[in-house]
Amino acid sequence: MKRDHSPVLPGDGATDYARYMRTDTLLDLQRRPEEMIHRDELLFQVVHQSTELWLKLAAAELTEAVARVHAGEPAAAEPLLARAALGVRLVTDQLEMFRYLSPADFEAMQPALGKGSGAESPGWRQVQAASRQLGRAFTDHLAAHGIALATLRATDPTNPVHLLAEAMVEWDERVSLWRARHYQVALRIGGHAATGAEATMLAKLVGHRFFPELWQARVKSVQG
Numbered sequence: 001m002k003r004d005h006s007p008v009l010p011g012d013g014a015t016d017y018a019r020y021m022r023t024d025t026l027l028d029l030q031r032r033p034e035e036m037i038h039r040d041e042l043l044f045q046v047v048h049q050s051t052e053l054w055l056k057l058a059a060a061e062l063t064e065a066v067a068r069v070h071a072g073e074p075a076a077a078e079p080l081l082a083r084a085a086l087g088v089r090l091v092t093d094q095l096e097m098f099r100y101l102s103p104a105d106f107e108a109m110q111p112a113l114g115k116g117s118g119a120e121s122p123g124w125r126q127v128q129a130a131s132r133q134l135g136r137a138f139t140d141h142l143a144a145h146g147i148a149l150a151t152l153r154a155t156d157p158t159n160p161v162h163l164l165a166e167a168m169v170e171w172d173e174r175v176s177l178w179r180a181r182h183y184q185v186a187l188r189i190g191g192h193a194a195t196g197a198e199a200t201m202l203a204k205l206v207g208h209r210f211f212p213e214l215w216q217a218r219v220k221s222v223q224g
């Protein structure tokens with residue numbers, strides 16, 4: 001028997017898939033061929049736009065993790081952080097697409113980009129703000145439960161606070177790995193700002209940590 005594909009959901013779109021996923025709107029968000037000054041704009045927009053979507057998810061998971069820690073539920077926060085970290089791993093992989101964007105083609109599309117920079121990415125801003133909130137929530141949780149950071153590494157590895165600290169270190173590392181890859185992309189493709197002060201700034205950011213005290217406590221014994 002033939003399956004009936006006529007939509008049952010409200011809204012625009014020929015199918016329920018189109019209506020729920022809003023594919024008409026989504027696929028209209030890239031410049032049309034007649035608007036483009038260079039055909040690689042599609043590659044450039046797809047990588048950036050899909051990055052924004054994954055970062056939207058990562059920020060939502062981090063924000064929920066913060067709420068769980070505030071509620072005294074570190075065990076519930078840890079898997080949310082794992083999702084966020086996987087999201088950043090996926091956007092790191094997406095940077096690989098820029099292997100196929102040459103410096104000359106990137107330069108040719110510059111007029112279309114205006115003064116735009118990934119540094120203005122709303123996804124990265126949200127993720128950074130949520131990471132800082134998580135750091136504060138974790139510190140508050142330790143204080144409220146009388147847990148000294150230096151003793152964490154020696155606690156049972158299945159202890160929820162220990163597991164959350166590990167997930168936070170993982171998150172920090174994933175962000176740093178994105179930055180290391182992004183730094184190489186910037187050097188390789190160039191653009192207006194890939195030399196001098198900007199390059200130095202990008203290289204420095206690779207070493208940035210949201211939770212430096214967790215990295216220290218992880219490797220330093222209580223006596224050390």
Ligand code: HEM
Pocket residue numbers: 047048051052098101106117118119120121124179182185186189190191193194198199202205
């Ligand atoms: C052709 C690919 C890319 C090139 C050549 C490039 C280049 C650069 C350069 C030169 C900077 C530092 C100067 C400035 O602020 O503009 C920068 C910063 C930045 N870019 Fe990109 N970028 C690329 C792709 C991306 C993508 C896909 C994202 C994801 C949204 C992104 C996000 C950022 C962020 C967040 C910063 C601020 C520094 C940081 O937090 O690490 N960039 N980029």
